[in-house]
Amino acid sequence: MADRYAVIGHPVAHSKSPWIHAQFARATGEDLEYGSIDASPGEFALAVERFRAQGGKGLNVTLPFKEEAFQLCAQTSARAAAARAVNTLVLDRERPYGDNTDGVGLVRDLCENRGRRLAGAQVLLLGAGGAAQGVLGALVQQAPACVVVANRTPARAQALAARWPGTEACGFDALAGRRFDLLVNATSAGLAGELPPLPAGLFAPGSLAYDMVYGRDTEFLAMARAAGAQAADGLGMLVEQAAESFLVWRGVRPETRAVLAALRAG
Ligand code: ATR
Secondary structure: OOEEEEEOOOOOOOOOEEEEEEEHHHHHHOOOEEEEOOOOOHHHHHHHHHHOOOOEEEEEOOOHHHHHHHHHOOOOOOHHHHHHOOEEOOOOOOEEEEOOOOHHHHHHHHHHHOOOOOOOOOOOOOOOOOHHHHHHHHHOOOOOOOOEOOOOOOOHHHHHHOOOOOOOEOOOOHHOOOOOHHHHHHHHHHHHOOOOOOOOOOOEEEEEEOOOOOOOOOHHHHHHOOOEEEEOOOHHHHHHHHHHHHHHHHHHOOOOOOHHHHHHOO
């Protein structure tokens, strides 16, 4: 019988993960099936345990359960501990083990797929919620010249940046007069069709604006294009974090290029 994996979240019906992992399994010849589990809030731990009891070997965790998944784990990777969130559960052990592949997924999309060099770059991370927390450590590890965390509520940015030596924190107004090579939007503003109120002039020549939201052209990306910056949505990050999870579970890293191209082609 094929090994069983799934993505768990709420809602989860439109997740692309089952399709992505089916492509990875076919390309690598790994014998697995990958489904989806919609867990009601309050029933996450129960749903995980049920899947495990049925022989499930691993889960991808998506909104809104990543922090809860972290709490559930007896042991986690260093990167999951740093993010205080888990998006990859390994269940074929005595106790659940948690990892987080979101940060490396973003960095691989930036560096491998888009040829960007983060070392020495001026980096701006917008937002201080779960999405920002999940990727800040991976960005810092690339040794950029600076990382500024800016948030609508500055106190949240300060609390996040305080955990990463060398990073700065501020509100949006305080960004006036600064310029960045990479601007990552980790706010959920785009999901509501909103634009974080950013001062003009943030985009350095040749800069890249990256929105972690995918499947829609956000106001942030439209603004970046209008300012002459390159714009990227989070689809590549989605595929790269999936590939890294596949590696954690199966010990083999699938190629991502064809899968990403097929998703882009729609
Ligand atoms: P997620 O897990 O998606 O990061 P979250 O923890 O609720 O969700 O955080 C949402 C982030 O988007 C926060 O940084 C939030 O700013 P506040 O901390 O000030 O609430 C940010 N955000 C949401 N809507 C926004 C908007 N319209 N403009 C700017 N920032 C917004």
